Amino acid sequence: MTEKSRAVLFKRIMIINPSSSVKMTKEGRVIMSLNISFEPPRMPLSMAIMAAGLEQRSGDVKIVDSVNMGLSRASERAIIASYGPDLVIVNASTPTITDDMASIRDAKSLGAYTAAFGQHIDALPLETMADHPDLDFCFLQEPELVAAKFVDHWNSRDKLDNSLGLAYRSEDGQPILTPPYPRASLETFPPPARHLLDQSLYRLPDGEIYTTLLASRGCPYDCGFCVAPVYHGLKTRRRDPISLVNEVIEVAENSHIRAVMFQSDLFTSQKKWVIEVCQELIQRAPPIRWICNSRVDTVDEETLVMMKKAGCFLIGVGIESGSPRMLSVLGKKKVEPERIEWMIHTCRRLGIMTNGSFVIGYPGETIESLRQTEELVMRLPLDFAVFMCAAPFPGTRLYQYLTDPETPHRLTGNWENIAFHDYVIEGGLSPETVKQFNSRIWRKYFFSLHYAKLRLRDLKHPVRLTKTIWYALKRLQKMRKSFR
Structure with missing residues (x-):
């Protein structure tokens, strides 16, 4: 990332649980098709915790739970365009990775920086970035906390090398990993931003x-x-x-x-x-x-x-x-x-x-x-x-x-x-x-x-x-x- 590319501050941030061809729960270790289980629609807890930490930094955060809202790709794209985020963060899993990266491409084409987290990203961050050039960042290990620290580093123009648990691109576009983010006490996690979600969906x-x-x-x-x-x-x-x-x-x-x-x-x-x-x-x-x-x-x-x-x-x-x-x-x-x-x-x-x-x-x-x-x-x-x-x-x-x-x-x-x-x-x-x-x-x-x-x-x-x-x-x- 060049200094010129970092001229934009992350003031408006959107976190998306993208729609996919198979309706999936993607939360922590649970990667489950709702078509083969009695799993009820589950609130995206990691996204809500991440949003709470980001609200303290940017003040303007939006969660779009496309899976449980029943949104189409076109509807999701329209919401991104209407909101005009500086940064779009996507929750990604292995069976939905193609659809998840389609949301990344939509966000990138609309002028946003892009990031992803989740089970697939944690296991294969460099491979995912190599396969998907529109993906700018990956949040790893403790993504809820990594995202907040990353925004701090970005908005203060600090070196991205100092942001732990991050994958980002060098000036020539090659993916780079920073040292892992240490496993944190759960008491350091902010309460989830439930007010950003329609609780009646769950x-x-x-x-x-x-x-x-x-x-x-x-x-x-x-x-x-x-x-x-x-x-x-x-x-x-x-x-x-x-x-x-x-x-x-x-x-x-x-x-x-x-x-x-x-x-x-x-x-x-x-x-x-x-x-x-x-x-x-x-x-x-x-x-x-x-x-x-x-x-x-x-x-x-x-x-x-x-x-x-x-x-x-x-x-x-x-x-x-x-x-x-x-x-x-x-x-x-x-x-x-x-x-x-x-x-x-x-x-x-x-x-x-x-x-x-x-x-x-x-x-x-x-x-x-x-x-x-x-x-x-x-x-x-x-x-x-x-x-x-x-x-x-x-x-x-x-x-x-x-x-x-x-x-x-x-x-x-x-x-x-x-x-x-x-x-x-x-x-x-x-x-x-x-x-x-x-x-x-x-x-x-x-x-x-x-x-x-x-x-x-x-x-x-x-x-x-x-x-x-x-x-x-x-x-x-x-x-x-x-x-x-």
């Missing part, structure tokens, strides 16, 4: 508006298919329980929202912290419903009882497989199917709903391991379930394995195909076998007498039950099309 299956709160980042379990260790690190950083519950209270009092999702790579990684959060909620917060995620080997009955008492009504559980051998291959060596059954049945007995996720087709998968998974699924009282094709996102151990020329398995397809609704691994089970299994298992489970009996417990909430069933039927229709 609703649970029963129609209630909910919001997302940052609870922790990082996961000590290096599962081969998961981007969490790449994006947020293996060390878990947790919010102070008092600070976290203060935000819950603020949201309830100011926005009248009584349902929240605690966003974490693994919410239940430490029992002591979970208990402290629950105690704070019970003692100080108004009655709320909340969602979190968990592994089956990081909770006991005491913890689940306390979570239920504090308002937890749904836990997303990474189950992955019913095969002990495949659980070990996937990175869950100490997890046994019996432990999975214990947790799901315990949650049901306590009145906590569960959403189980399964990874199908990981290298080493066989017809026998698929049979074991199917048998386990039909024994579990899951309220929701998602069956995902193994997806080798850049940076994961699975991606590294498949791009090693010495391995018997290979990676096929384009970036758009690296998604949980597609299968791009050769050398093991065929794509047809994996997709046919996914298509068959969700039909077998959700249209079984076993599942119908589970839903009878919701009869005491007829309005909620009706809305949830309608939501589920629409999602199941999309799942059927996705796995054809």
